[in-house]
Amino acid sequence: MNKSNQPVVPEAREALNKFKMEAANEVGVNLKQGYNGDLTSREAGSVGGQMVKKMIEAYENSMK
Numbered sequence: 001m002n003k004s005n006q007p008v009v010p011e012a013r014e015a016l017n018k019f020k021m022e023a024a025n026e027v028g029v030n031l032k033q034g035y036n037g038d039l040t041s042r043e044a045g046s047v048g049g050q051m052v053k054k055m056i057e058a059y060e061n062s063m064k
Helices: 010-027 041-062
Strands: none
Touching: 010 041
């Protein structure tokens, strides 16, 4: 069984969790450590969308 939500670089797990928490805070979603299955699809999507937005911004800034 392949778990697609595993980081490519396992050492980056803590940084990814911190990044996720920051993105959730920015969009006003209350994430807790561990299981967050009580989130609505809209809330979870807004966190993921904010993460992608920030990654694109970082990439664009690195191109300058």
